[in-house]
Amino acid sequence: MDNNYEIKEKTERLAMDKQGIKVEALTKIYPTKNGVVKALENITFDVKPGEFVSIIGPSGCGKTTLLNIVAGFIQPTSGKVLVDGEEVRGPGPDRGVIFQQYAVFPWLTVYENVEFGLKNKVNRVPPGKRREIVMKFIKLMGLQNFVNAYPKELSGGMKQRVAIARAYAVNPKILLMDEPFGALDAQTRSFMQEALLKILSQERKTVMFITHSVDEAIFMSDRVIVMSAQPGRIKEIIKIDLPYPRKMEDRTLPEFREYEKKIQSLVREEFFKIHAEITELLN
Ligand SMILES: Nc1ncnc2c1ncn2[C@@H]1O[C@H](COP(=O)(O)OP(=O)(O)OP(=O)(O)O)[C@@H](O)[C@H]1O
Numbered sequence: 047m048d049n050n051y052e053i054k055e056k057t058e059r060l061a062m063d064k065q066g067i068k069v070e071a072l073t074k075i076y077p078t079k080n081g082v083v084k085a086l087e088n089i090t091f092d093v094k095p096g097e098f099v100s101i102i103g104p105s106g107c108g109k110t111t112l113l114n115i116v117a118g119f120i121q122p123t124s125g126k127v128l129v130d131g132e133e134v135r136g137p138g139p140d141r142g143v144i145f146q147q148y149a150v151f152p153w154l155t156v157y158e159n160v161e162f163g164l165k166n167k168v169n170r171v172p173p174g175k176r177r178e179i180v181m182k183f184i185k186l187m188g189l190q191n192f193v194n195a196y197p198k199e200l201s202g203g204m205k206q207r208v209a210i211a212r213a214y215a216v217n218p219k220i221l222l223m224d225e226p227f228g229a230l231d232a233q234t235r236s237f238m239q240e241a242l243l244k245i246l247s248q249e250r251k252t253v254m255f256i257t258h259s260v261d262e263a264i265f266m267s268d269r270v271i272v273m274s275a276q277p278g279r280i281k282e283i284i285k286i287d288l289p290y291p292r293k294m295e296d297r298t299l300p301e302f303r304e305y306e307k308k309i310q311s312l313v314r315e316e317f318f319k320i321h322a323e324i325t326e327l328l329n
């Protein structure tokens with residue numbers, strides 16, 4: 047009896063260990079006309095179920111490449127990504143993606159864009175329920191006066207909010223977000239950060255979040271991964287020991303300031319590596 051219990055417990059623990067995202071020894075080399083570009087080198091990390099992990103690093107260090115591999119849009123040169131123990135071989139409805147450049151369908155209205163994911167077979171939501179969900183996220187994104195507008199009638203920040211609403215509406219288990227709030231003004235950005243944390247407190251999700259903002263990375267995350275300049279490698283992983291729910295005022299905490307100083311200096315180190323090379327080229 048005891049033995050059975052132990053086996054059950056061990057099996058459950060092993061199943062739990064497999065949950066979430068596991069990135070194992072990823073390398074990505076792009077062939078180009080001018081030779082090969084090594085975008086990623088030997089990247090290994092995991093994102094546990096319900097965990098919020100941010101990735102920060104200089105422009106061109108391979109963040110979007112990494113996210114696209116986890117999303118299943120591109121294949122790694124070597125290494126692999128596991129989602130809940132299954133190797134990623136393509137995109138799937140378990141992973142909602144918000145792209146760096148707002149990806150909205152220009153021929154659909156705001157409403158139809160947000161509804162889009164709810165209409166496909168896997169995520170099929172009954173039509174009655176659909177309107178409620180679509181309107182909830184349109185309102186959350188402050189787009190209620192633009193329900194029937196087309197993307198060409200919207201600003202860049204508004205288009206990005208449509209893309210965010212579309213991803214949230216599908217309610218995927220995993221959110222892969224590539225600088226989702228980068229195109230937004232400071233006020234909206236801060237509101238979007240709090241809204242996402244609120245959603246996550248209600249619906250447990252696993253999040254991989256790319257940002258250039260050290261402040262945003264600390265405010266949102268359980269852990270922050272700092273990447274080195276090209277080829278992208280993991281420079282350091284910093285655990286953010288601040289309790290959720292987080293509030294605006296947390297930014298004034300001495301611990302927050304310490305994290306900021308540390309991560310800022312890691313990011314700057316990498317920036318100046320690139321900068322030094324540029325300076326050499328100019329001399
Ligand atoms: N399709 C492609 N073909 C060839 N090279 C590519 C391709 N996509 C990206 N690269 C190269 O790979 C490297 C990493 O690009 P990536 O877009 O992943 O960087 P990033 O960290 O997201 O940068 P940013 O912060 O500016 O968004 C860059 O040197 C880029 O030129």
Ligand SMILES: [Mg+2]
Pocket residue numbers: 109110111146224
């Ligand atoms: Mg990018």
